[in-house]
Amino acid sequence: MKPLVSILIPCYNCEKWLAETLESALAQTWKNLEIIIVDDGSTDNSLAIARSFESENLKVIHQQNRGASAARNQAFHESQGDFIQYLDADDLLASDKIERQIQLLGDSNSEFVATGEWARFYKTPSEAVFKSQPLWKNMSPIDWLVCAWEGEWMMHPGAWLVPRNIAEKAGFWNENLSLDDDGEYFCRVVLASQGVRFCQGAKVFYRSGISGSLSASKSRTAWESAFHSLELRTSYLLAIENSSYTRHACATAFQRFIYNNYVNNVRDLIRKAEEKVKFLGGSEIKPIGGPRFQILAEIVGWKSAKKIQLVFNDLKQIF
Template structure:
């Protein structure tokens, strides 16, 4: 069974060699690696092209964003199973093998396979593995979304091994989203799956704290993308199921958006509040840090937000 590893590449000359090598070092060998350069302005493309072979195919396009690069890479792939991998992240040598073995074991073409991820900066041997509630099997995939939206964990895109048919049913990456595009995409994929099988030793190394993404994430475009992704969550899941548990989890997304970005963009925060109210599940509840929650219980969520504008809570 062929596995396609899809890598969107943009200005990652420092890391792309190690990333590609982690693919070539996989103990599962029936792999093709599709690299889609998204108009890099450094040496990323030329470095990637040095790996060109019958297993590694390198394409390029004008800069359109990571989601567009992933979509184009998928179009050029032929694997029955799809592994997404960012250009600065790494796969454990047995990552794909363990998940493929579990895929065959369950004999269900619509299962989605998850793994374990950890953060590192420069040395993968210093990785900090994420031990979270989500690291388990789910017989009802939408329950994974509910747990995640309630703050019980998240998944870095590389943890998944996804049957091609699930992606074809879910549709392509949303190319207009610049922030949380992975969350929105895998929300749709998860809702198409029959179950989620967690493979604990199937590991991904997530490189973090290497750029100035924090300032970018607070741009107006990025914040609008984040809120849009939450609205799309609501659209996708309520089309499948609707109950108080789901609506509460959706509402929690909006509350966390308000908590995080109230001081950055009050207009978007107001839109998030309106989306919360439309869910009709009652009053806002405190989210965020311990101190914020304590004060919010006394004077209310919105009043505490105003205080947070002036002092750190």
């Protein structure tokens, strides 16, 4: 019998996009599917839309608002699939995405996880341009994480296909995290596997530019979550391999957190990150910025350049 795939969808106030997302899940060429959508206390019409799709293989669960990670955990608890596919309620799967990845992994007892291609779109998926990235290849767990952190590369949550045995080893999503909860979760997934297998042609369409999205959040809670996720991820990696190779990747990740958040009101987190970088042996990466920023940083230092850049951006918004 063909393996059962569980497509698990957390949903909160996604009435504009939910139907399209569910249609992309139902259109999969791999037909042995169960789709579980958990409405996380939506205040719009999302629940009604989800229930209009309810069928023998599409189950709708409603819960009070507890966050995306709690919704994913509830969906996983209800699932029976041999493979797990997470999908946000505003993103889309190519019709053959899952079939391609199952053909690559083969048996549902595979010790490997599959990734695929992903690209952003803002209005229609036809805008998406799939451009190869360094993570788009087969790698060992250690090499995959080091590559991701050294270059600040990401793999979209919907791009993964995870055998259930690996998902069970990795454990549940951390419900104490908001921003970068997926980074922390899939770090555990990667380390619970024997390696990552990249599947050419298995495509996910990442809807971007949504106002109020979690990924664009700039709240204190979001920054704390991102920092805590980074602490957890680096601790997981160093527990498996504590070498100059892995320590440098961890130091680079913390240094990048400093650059990205220096002008935010999180000085306590910056100090903690600076201590981590020093303890891990340092990182030589430079702050990212345009030609003007780079010239200014050479003259007054990157910290002052960041502050000047912030003032300039604020003035542009006013005028």
